[in-house]
Amino acid sequence: MTSMPRWVLAFAVALLVATPALGQEYRGRVQGSLNDQAQLALPGAQVTLRNDATGVAVTRTTGPEGRYLFDYVDPGTYTLTAELNGFTTVVQRNVIVQARGDVTVDVLMKVAGLNETVTVEASPVAIQFNTSSKDLTLDQKAVQSLPIISRNPTQLAYLSPVVRNAGNKNETSPYHHWAGNDMDVGGGTYRRNDVLLDGTPLEAGPKIAYTPPMDAVAEFNVATNAVDAEYGHSAGGIITMSLKSGTNQYRGSGYFVGRNPGWNAVTNRVSRQHSDNAYSQGGGTLGMPLRRNRVFLFGTFEISRVTEVLPRALTLPTALERQGDFSQSFNRDGSLRVIYDPWTSHFAPDGRTIIRDPFSGNRIPRDRWDGSTGTSAIAGRRSRA
Numbered sequence: 001m002t003s004m005p006r007w008v009l010a011f012a013v014a015l016l017v018a019t020p021a022l023g024q025e026y027r028g029r030v031q032g033s034l035n036d037q038a039q040l041a042l043p044g045a046q047v048t049l050r051n052d053a054t055g056v057a058v059t060r061t062t063g064p065e066g067r068y069l070f071d072y073v074d075p076g077t078y079t080l081t082a083e084l085n086g087f088t089t090v091v092q093r094n095v096i097v098q099a100r101g102d103v104t105v106d107v108l109m110k111v112a113g114l115n116e117t118v119t120v121e122a123s124p125v126a127i128q129f130n131t132s133s134k135d136l137t138l139d140q141k142a143v144q145s146l147p148i149i150s151r152n153p154t155q156l157a158y159l160s161p162v163v164r165n166a167g168n169k170n171e172t173s174p175y176h177h178w179a180g181n182d183m184d185v186g187g188g189t190y191r192r193n194d195v196l197l198d199g200t201p202l203e204a205g206p207k208i209a210y211t212p213p214m215d216a217v218a219e220f221n222v223a224t225n226a227v228d229a230e231y232g233h234s235a236g237g238i239i240t241m242s243l244k245s246g247t248n249q250y251r252g253s254g255y256f257v258g259r260n261p262g263w264n265a266v267t268n269r270v271s272r273q274h275s276d277n278a279y280s281q282g283g284g285t286l287g288m289p290l291r292r293n294r295v296f297l298f299g300t301f302e303i304s305r306v307t308e309v310l311p312r313a314l315t316l317p318t319a320l321e322r323q324g325d326f327s328q329s330f331n332r333d334g335s336l337r338v339i340y341d342p343w344t345s346h347f348a349p350d351g352r353t354i355i356r357d358p359f360s361g362n363r364i365p366r367d368r369w370d371g372s373t374g375t376s377a378i379a380g381r382r383s384r385a
Helices: 006-017 140-145 153-159 269-275
Strands: 028-035 046-051 057-061 067-073 076-083 089-097 102-104 117-120 135-138 163-165 183-185 194-197 217-223 238-243 251-259 278-291 295-307
Touching (some): 028 076, 028 089, 135 153, 140 217
Parallel strands (some): 028 102, 194 238
Antiparallel strands (some): 028 067, 046 076, 135 217, 217 238
């Protein structure tokens, strides 16, 4: 019998001793109560919550007060079914659970014969009765429909009237990871916010570590005040993004966003400099079931290409300067570009400022040249300590 490779043993030990990393919760909850027509609680009823996209279902039993609770519910659209012998089966469709949402679905059941079912198509009231947090939540349809040229999902936070760009307003593209935290949420929170992706903090100093593609984001939420204690390490707002997951259907998307400089109007020299900038971004997503109602796969790919024209004016040494002669070297204002001898550094009469003497004739002597390169060693200008 061969011995187990060391790396396999080390990996197994790491799995055994690893502790779970606790992040902030991005999932929501669904709760409510079951009552009969006399407003009496119905304990012992079976309540099933089923994800419409994945088919995953979870069942709870109402307690003595007829209440039920589904916690850690992924964002999405669900169907809730309540069943109890001797009562009508109630099916509540279009239960929309948002990121960090708390949905209350109270069910009224009436006595009826066997196999009688009442189906409610209208969505429950979206008001969150169990929290004082003020949130702005955008569902998957809104995230995909809103035109954002930067294609940076963190910029959706600016739809809230209390959020403003407090940093570099040009740092908005997906590869500019400053953009996710360069905002004030409610005032005075610049780079003090909390940016979460599926409950995992993304901050890496003043930046965020990863910016997901727009098409990969299922929901976006920004909380501006009175957040729960689990978010207490943030001095500002809470930005929460949740990624899509695969479903029981094969679904995908493809996109391309581009800016062609050949289509730009040229009106003056300044606009011509900027008209040569080219930008393109493309990608796609794919979601599928690996095992229906059990295991799913979702993947995304994105690539960005940016070409920017940045004019620069550079000055090369003249033939005299390459010989150490700066007697004909002038600044833009016409003054002589004085070259100082670093070996003559000494204190000025004030005893604090270090000054240097210029080379005679503004020429570097031959014996001060760098022999390894055959070029003159150009000393620095006057400096202060």
